[in-house]
Amino acid sequence: MGELSRMWREMPSRYRMQGKKCGNCNTVYFPPRDVCTTCHRDSIGKMKDMDMEGTGEILSFTIVHEAPPAFLRQKPYIIALIRLSEGPVITGQIVDIMPEEIDIGTKVRSVFRRISEDGKSGVIHYGYKFVPV
């Protein structure tokens, strides 16, 4: 990957799940958005930072066997669609559990983990993954 400036820029969202809340209709967005998809221009200047609690439930999941280079050491790994308690649905990894022990509906919480690394001597990317509650 080798995307140092991007990782630096995204730290608040990657490290403490900082999203946005529309000051007009209170809809919560994670990943963050600059404009509310319901209020459109009425939300401009009213999108406030908001940290997610990091709890949620699995809506669907897959076990990935064919992975890109940055994830080769982790395979096979679980990728899931997770509905956060605040409402938004996100894509994330489920760790510290065997695939047969999870299902659609399993409750999870976020943990701070190493996500991927840019080769042996490159930058290490950190962020959230999820473990069963």
Place this chain on the structure above:
Amino acid sequence: MSDVYIIGGGESKYGELWERSLREIAVEAGLKAVENAGVRTKDLSAIYMGNSLGGLISKQEHLSAIMSDHAGIATEYIPSIRVEASTASGAAAFRQAYLSIKSGEHEVVMVGGAEKMTELYGTEIIDITSSVVDREWEAFAGATPAALAALSARIYMKDFHVGKESLASISVNDHANAAMNENAHYRNKITLDQALNATPIAEPLNLMDCAPMTDGATSVILASEKYVKEHGVKGVKILSSAISQGPFALHSRKSFYTVEPTVISSRKALEQAGLKHKDISFVELHDSYSIYGLMTLEDLGFAEKGKANGMVESGIGIGSALPVNPSGGLKAKGFPYGAAGVSQIYESYLQLMGKAGKRQVKDATYGMTHNMAGSGTASVVHILGVE
């Protein structure tokens, strides 16, 4: 506004073409199309090229300019534009060419689609193909295009009690049809058993649920009504063209197994063409993953949501009520990202002209094509016909 016709086409072999470069296969397809259409390269008033990953795979952008240059007409100084809409680049390029003639701006236009998928090592290409999904919020977490299709598949199978057999049948059908297509990447038939027991890629999807990495290029030539009449050329008419774009990431959508852009663009295309589902003689659809074959049959309106399995089980082969992917589809004819949409159009041209050989659909009058971007970010639907 002018009606627009496809007056010819051509393509390279689809497969692992290690000995050939991106520009070679693109130009080969282009020149074959020109020859087939009976025009001269100097007659072209514009070129539109669909190409998705040229910059990342072959480290070459602006494939349209390469095409014009290596087709020998750079000094005609005509417009030549690359169109990018990830895996729907081909159909998006075709649509731009169609609009350029319909508007009256151009008379004869070349549309090309080309992609060289086998230039890199296996795992590197997985990272590059992940650029058709949301890099920051999907691929960053380790999601790949196959993983996203698998997420749709698992919840679809659970909600509608659909078994893996129904997904596998999509791939079995593709291989059966590709066996009759000499340009196809995989011309071997596969059994349901083989399809069900292949090595896992992203569970519940296995290797036989996933379209391959294919090198390939296809071109078609479009012409105005005026050109067709003046030159007494026979062609296939473009009856309608629709494109729709929805939320980028799978997690941002209302449904994980309904692709709204497919629903909307197919509805529009049928309306514009003044046709009903029963009028369609065959469909070429975007089954980059087998689950998308089922989802698309439903989103196009040929089956109710969750019920495409019934249709697939009763048969979707060449002689069926609605032949699906007579070309062999993305799974078996092959899946060069930016070429796939043009490949579907070319197959429809052959079918409607009665030139599809062993895989000819009987009495083919109207054909529908469906090309999709990534996990369902956008869809392009065209309806072609002969009068």
